[in-house]
Amino acid sequence: MSKKKIDDIKTELANALGAEKTDFRSVMKLANELSKFDEDYQRFFIDAKTVIHLGRDSIKDHTTALIELVKNSYDADAYKIEVEILCGQNNDLIRVADNGFGMTKDELLNNWLRIGFSGKRKSKVSKLGRRKTGEKGIGRISTDRLGSKIELITKSESGGIVGLKVDWDEFDVEGKEVSDIDVQITKPKSINVPKDKRNKVGTGTEIRITGLRQDWTSSNIEGLYNELSALTPPFNQQSDFKIDLKNNIAPEFSEPVVSKYYKTAEIDVSAVFDGTDEVYYSIKDRHSNNEVVDTIPLQQFYAKTKVSEEAETLKCGPIEVRLMFFLRESSSVVGTDFRLKDLREFLDNNAGVKIYRDKIAVKPYGFPKSQLGYDWLGIGEQKARNPAGAGRGDEFAVSPNQLVGAVFITRDNNELLTDSAAREGLVESEGFYDMKEFVQATKRLLETHYGKIYPSVEKKKREKKRVPAQQESERIKERLTHVKKELSNIQSEIKAEAESVKPSLFLKPLEDSIKTVDEVSKEVEITITDLLNWQRTLNGLATIGISSAVFGHETEGSITQFQGSTNTAQKLLKITPPRIEKAITELDKSLRYSKKVAAWGAYALTRVQKEKRTKRNIQIYKTIQSVVKELKPAFDASAINLTLNGENLYSSTYQMDIETILVNLLTNAYTASLLKGGERKVVVNVDLEEREGVKGYFFSVSDTGPGIAKEFEKRIFDPLFSTKTIGANESKSVGTGLGLTIVKSIIEELGGNLSFSKDVSLKGAIFKVWLPKK
Template identity: 40%
Template sequence: MPAFDHCCRWGPSSPEKAIQTMSAKNKASLFFKVDARAIIRLGRDSIRDNTTALLELVKNSYDADATEVEIEIFTNVAKPYIRIADNGVGMSEVELEENWLRIGFSGKTQSKRTASKRRKTGEKGIGRLSADRLGSKLELRTKAAQSSPVGLSVNWDNFDVDDRTIESVGVELVRNQAPRTPKNRRSSAGSGTELIIRELRQAWTAENLHNLYLELSTLIAPILSVSNFRIFLSSDAWKKKRSEVQTAFPETAQLELDAVFNGAKLNYSITERTARQKVIRPNEEISWKKLVQHADQPGGEGRSSKPKLGDVRIKLLFFVQRAPTFSESEFSLADIRRFLQLHAGIKIYRDGVMVKPYGDLRDPQGDWLLLAQRRSRDPAGVGRKTYKIAPNQLVGAVLLGRDSNPKIADSTSREGLIKSQEFFDLRALVLGAIGILESYRHRTYKDTKRIQEPTQAAREAVQAANEQVKALRSNLQALKKEIPSSALRPIEKISDRAAVALSALSTAEKSVQALIGHSSLYRGLATIGIASAVFGHETQASIDEFSSALQAGVAQLNRKPPQIRRALTEFEKASKYSDRVAAWGAFALARVQHEKRQKKRRDLKPLLSELLEHLRPVFDASTISLEYDLHEINARIFEMDIEAILLNLLTNAYHACRLEDRPRKVLVSLRAKSHDSIKGLELSVADSGPGIAEEFKDKIWEPLFSTRLDREGRQIGTGLGLTIVKSICDDLNGVTNLKDSSALGGAEFSAWLPLET
């Protein structure tokens, strides 16, 4: 039996002694008292489940420089128990009393690295209270090098009492009982810590243990190849009596992205594996501005162009679940599917230790990047430029450190991180890295299809030729029957068929023209909707000012005596703001008038000048200089189409300019230009924004693709503006183009249209 020498009191003793020695007359200070139940609230009540609690205790073993941890969970015995033992540095009696029993204190804030250079993970000083979530009684035995063994016996239920402070509830000190710990191959000191938890609060099923094993297998970042921290799990509730937890990634991912972010730029490489070869794309670099373009902060203020992030490493593994991919691998397709079922998701590791629940797709909060939402919103296949990878095809790790990213902090529940701006920047960074992988996957797929298409085309041509031969033979048989009766009959039939065909062609042409009109209308309406979303805050501001002025005017009239002159001043303000709102409404409706959907000859310079001057106040309000250089060009066009092109390019430039801190400027140009010896016109819009990343240049014209993200890293742009521009140009046999570096420093979009003679 252990020797119980005396009771230890929880918490520091110096304030109590000071209070006791002070007389009532000369008290200069008062001191906080902590209710005994605070232990329960910080431990048992604040931790979601048994697995989270046990992981916290294993993290303490990691911080103690242990090389091995033994976990035993035995429930089918007379006295069920959980045992966690490690061969770490252990504690002396002084450390036990001054550190372990001091709630909220963590020596890890003062000594951030262990002797073996591990970055310690816990800094809140409350992780030890996780034991209360597992069971009501705790036996702790520990031994430090060059010290005698020491321990504690804690009954957590003793703290569940009324009118008691935490210092008044004692815990028993145990001496001369050594912990039973794994051997430390680096030292013969026999140091370590053993926790035995009894009177368990929850039963452990085989499913619970399976989930625990999965959590433990990803606790330490697999990509770090940590070989000096091994975990062994034993239980009588499942078939595996004692099993070492494995953490390795299989080397069978079709694509692997390894990236390092230094606070300003992302440097990355991509490795591609096929059944026969391994290709490594060398290091490339992309700036933060081009990788992720955030939306404005609430209130219309432009956000800083600098991320609030330090060093971050990202590793992403993409798996194609097809048998040929693994034909020459030691893993079968079934193995990979089983692996993905267990480990799919992108996890966050801080200082090498996993942060729950990120990347655990079984958890509602596990898809922290909202990959499933992206995929459901745009389920395009890999052949489309807007292709999105499914969350169950990715296994990944995001590594960051407390020292380089101090603002990314744990929540008090030990599950998840505080949703700060730094966290949202991290999410946007990882989504940008995934975008690079998606773009690469799309391009390689298209290249493969390009190789396969000639073979497929030849096969289809042969099949079509066979069908033509069959039709020819059938026609010959029919002609043989018809010619003897009359030589003119076939000609008459041909004439009749031609008449029917011409009639059908005429009907089709009318239908096409009607569709062209409808298409133009829909594109015009969509453009107005997009422009309203971007410029609408100015209209909303006018509405707010109108309401405010109107209320102020009424208030002046209600005074005794009524202040007529002041009221008129306020009503004049209200009238001015209402005119602004009406002007935007008139502008929007004018864009979709019936005459604008009719093709006619127009002088484009005054048409576009009028539109630009209508929008100038909106640009001025955001300190964006709007300039234009329009040449005299007379063209037969749909007015709605040319206005839709300009409006969409302007909304795009407006948003891009607001992302930069430097002087904001937009330049619109219209000039005559030939393309492939065909006379035409070119309408271009250049901006001073951050430009477009190389990885996204092929995607930006596709439907639903947008680089606009909100402050939490979620896509908010419609992804339709540039698609409308391209759709109009395609219908009119025009050409769209993007120059990443314009004279203003940002992007320059242009639309070329042929001139009808």
């Protein structure tokens, strides 16, 4: 049976191959059918719907789908891209046209039609030195998200014009294989791409999408505009890359896309050297409305920026420098329409100081991934040499990825800045070095200004944070109530007009609500982080208080002994005859006790250091060892033998939390040990311990005290409950009842566990802290 079938297919295939006009479709279908009879090997085949799912699942929404097409144009080194969105009756169209390098027919058929192919994998940088932005080779199938029909025309320098048409709806049919669907190859006579004199051949790619899947709203267009502006360099003067957006939904965004990210710059500095001996400069910062503007002699400009002492003129000729300094943090986008993600993308695309000659960027200066050119000013090296933060004022240095800048020169005015023989870069002449020095001086001007305003910026931030909790809570509640009301209105409207409901009508309010929830969530997150940090500090301070109350006697005793011995030594030297030997002994004691006092001071001062409140990889054993060492004199003074056993281990955590836990447990152990005479011991053990498959570590504190009385076991973690008394048989409490409450709350926050029992060896209590190792 199958033998006959195979023969039939073979005959049919032979006929198809032998026909005068080859029916490729039949040939492929028959060949596929025939291959199914292969007894030894078989192949995967793909359901056409998979392609549709892949596109739809990989792309969040239609704005993202369109951005992917624009990114492809950017990666194709286009100087200009036209994006058109037209929505209306029988007039739906999305058009993306660029004047990039286009595709040959071969590239179109073998690369574009190959799902998952991405040129980015071969090279991450385009020929023009752009960092490629496209993703995973799925941009083209994401067009299904935009519309059902796609027509692509492309023109390359060597391959002429070629095109294709795809009807995505044909893929959306059950049981069809990808190879069953025809993609029509077209041979258009012309292509409509943006003109540019640098692109003499007129290469480029034009994509027209019709049968739009979704209505575009004003809000969508605004979001698209903002995302497109992240790809656009911030300097209007140059013509490296431009996007022209046209639409009939939100006419206010029908214009060339201009980067507005300069609004998020902390500092924006311009400096212009007039070619003789004067410098005009302006400094703007986003924290004050003032703009500092001045014109000063070049020598004074250099003296001010401490770059060079002798510079009467510059051999490079007149130049203009603009530098913008950005912070890559959420505070930079507060009060703007931008998201932090967009700002970071903008900085990834545009960080660096570029040189523009007659509005054209000179490679490789300021181009990312260009090994020699990206940081041609040595900004990274300067930062590495001097990593001081802005808090150090004058010494502050920016990082390369925080700076976006441009140096503007012309061929006519800067004759000494000539091209190198390799055609990439400028000859490193005296003129070049003078230009470089001028840019560095401008950078210093920026850094000095930021160092100067930083204290007031930080103060403002702190003041802003000091919104009373009640007020903040009311504000958040109010905003969420508003969102709830909006959503409830939408729900009612949908119910009322179930038949004629148009999803597009509800998109805007929905998006606004989601945006509000998103903003509120971020604010809440920041508030919680701040509160936790605050709590951490308070816990630390409370612990100093608790330990000071307990070890206070020892400190007070040391101070008194120090004063007493000094005083006595004086008396011993004043009497006749002076008692020299005894005076020396007293002075020795004086010195010893002064050291004890100083050690206690150091202990208290180092408890809440800022770096201890930052999460980082710390050496747990060493941290514990340091606390034990600091408290040991107090234990020794009460004849308590404090010992530590264990080995070093690392974990990413807050050093202050570990110290706070330990100090509280040691304070308790100290008090407990004093309740009994005889041999007093406190032992601290540290080691790794895995619990239920989770890697972790523990530290325990055992003592020779009386242990935890049965009746107190359930109450010891209650706030304000304390068993600390002066003597074993006395009822007077000297504890605050906060120590173990603090310990427990920290351990819970760190995802750990606290247990206690009777120590078998020392006969007193043992408190064991287990924490996950991160």
